[in-house]
Structure formats: structure tokens, C-alpha cells
Amino acid sequence: MGSPITLFGIEMDPNRAAFTIFGREIHWYGIIIAVAFLVAAFYVTRRAPKVGISGDDVIDALLFAVPVAIIFSRVYYVLFNLQEFSDPSKSIWAIWDGGIAIYGAIIGGVLTVFVFSRLKKKRKVDFPAFMDVLVPGLFIGQCIGRWGNFINREVYGTVTDLPWKMTLEGKSVHPTFLYESLWCLVGFLALHFLFKKRRFNGQITLMYAAWYGLGRAFFEGLREKEYSLYIGSTDIRVSQLLSVLIFVAAMALLAYHLLYKKHDPAVELLAPLPPRVKGKGSGTPVATEDGEPKDADGGEAKVAEAKAADVASEDGDDGEAEAADDGEAEAVFDGEAKAKAKADKPDKAKAADKAEESSGEDKTE
Secondary structure, eight states, X not given: OOOOEEETTEEEOOOSEEEEETTEEEEHHHHHHHHHHHHHHHHHHHHGGGGTOOHHHHHXXXXXXXHHHHHHHHHHHHXXXXXXXXXXXXXXXXXXXXXXXXXXXXXHXXXXXXXXXXXXXXXXXXXXXXXXXXXXXXXXXXXXXXXXHHHXXXXXXXXXXXXXXXXXXXXXXXXXXXXXXXXXXXXXXXXHHHGGGOOSTTHHHHHHXXXXXXXHXXXXXXXXXXXXXXXXXXXXXXXXXXXXXXXXXXXXXXXXXXXXXXXXXXXXXXXXOOOOOSSSOOSOEXXXXXXXXXXXXXXXXXXXXXXXXXXXXXXXXHHHHHHHHHXXXXXXXXXXXHHHHHXXXXXXXXXXXXXXXXXXXXXXX
């Protein structure tokens, strides 16, 4: 248990550990990060097909990007905090003891998605378009994930007397975790509603970079010094400097593409994927040249088989109908023949009687 926290006049004392499994504590920080990832992944996979990206491609990319992002988040933290890890008792691999950086995770994730989009064999994915789909999910993850810092009572700011101050350990400070969470929430809502109005692939990614870079540069400056990483022995906060560079670069690229370079959204933007084909195909449907849907995992053949089966079924039904018609015709013909035979029998009997009478008369005479 840490010290109580007062925020907006409400006093809270959350425990860092949510529960224990086999004697090992499961912390709220990890649970919150996991929930943030799941919510972000759900949003992205649902949104992706509407903008021409397969939901299966998103899941495949995340399977590689997430572990790489975790490794990079730790590497980033260690590289800019070498003095702490010069102590032999400190392990650079003990990530469960804390020490990760969001910028490291973003760098690792972006590099992984870039390699994935280039090496994908079945159907290559446009990297800028792919990133446009993913970055709103980053805002979701960051918005939710920052509340793990609140539970851990970390990454707070300098002393302040503002009405929304956070009080802990006997001092009132900036709730920088809350600032960044709300900033990311606004950023997500903006990207969500502006997505349909984008003019080129990569525009949403640049908007994410500009918005987050601007906010992070400001919030980083409000943090307590112990919660920032520095370049060597200087007082330059590495994440703040990186945020400023990202903001400037993103704004310059946005200005170039929106003001100077001509874009045709109808040509450049990917068309939505067609709906999945019902049946045995489990892959992601894409459009063929003739407009017919096919399965990205070989479902085109399955669709053809299904069509052939339908044709065969129709032919079978036609054959049964023809057979029924022939049977009815034969039955009618047999019935008429039998009726005619019955009608002929009395005529034959009468002819026989007449022949006998004639012969009888001849004998009498």
C-alpha cells in the first residue's frame, strides 16, 4: 500500500497489487496495460476493413509488434539511464521492477509494422495506410494505460496550487498522468472523426505525431525530474526534445502534403474490403479483377466450388423434374391404352357372336 491520493477532492488509497496467484502478485499496472491493448486492438481490427486493410493483417502485425515494442521500451529506458544500471544488483531484464518508456515502444512497433508490410508474401500492405489504421489505437492505449501510473503513484508533476491538483505524500502536484490521458482522448476523438476526410495515406499518422508530440513536449516539462530521462549528464530531457522534433517534422510534412502536393483521394486511398463470403473460407475476402469476392487464403477456389455445387444442384432439380414429367406422360399413355383395350373387348365379343350365329344358320338350312 502506498500513501493516499487526493484528486478532485476525493481521497483514494488503491493497492498496487490486484490479487495473488501462486504467491506472486499481479499488479493493477499490468492489468490496465492489458485492457488498454485489448480495447485498442478491438477498435483497430473493426475499423481496418472499412479502409481497405484486412483485420487478419492487423492481428498478424500485432503478434510481432507487441513483443518487439516491449523490448524496445525497455532498451530505450536503459540506454538513457545507464548510471542506474551500472549497479550490479540492477538487472536490465527485470522489466517487472519497472522501467519502460512509451517512445521506445512506439519506435519498436513502427519498425515492426514497416518490416511486416514489406515482407508480407500473400498480399503486401501499404505501410502509410496501415499506420493510419493503427495510430488511433495508440491513442486509446495511451489514454487508458496512463492510469497505471496513477495506481503506482508515479510520473506526477511539480508542485502546484491549481484547483485540479493531486495531493500525495504531503504535497500537491500536477496530475501529469491525467493531462496526458485526456490529451490522448481528445486526439483519438479527433482522428476518429477526421479519418473519413483524409486526403492521402499517412495523413492520420502525421496528425497523431503532431498532436502527441505537442502535448508530450509540454507535459514532460511539468514532470518531476526523477520521472524523466536525460541525454548524458545534461539537463536536456530526451523525451521532451524528441517530442519537439516529432512535432516540427510532422507539421512540416502535413503542410507540404496539404498545401503544395496534389492528392487524389479517389485514387490513392484504399477501397473498403467486400464482406466476407459465407461458407468454409476463413480468410479475409478481397476483390478480384472482375469484382467477384475471393478469400485471401485461397478462398477463390472455394467460392468456385460453391458455385459449381449450386449449378449441380440446379441441374439435379431439373433432372428430377424432367423424370417426373416423363413418368406422368407414360402413366397417362398406359391408362389410355388400357381404357381403349377395355372398350375394344365388347366389340370383339359381339363380332364373335355374330360369326357363330351365321354358322348356325348355315347348318340348319
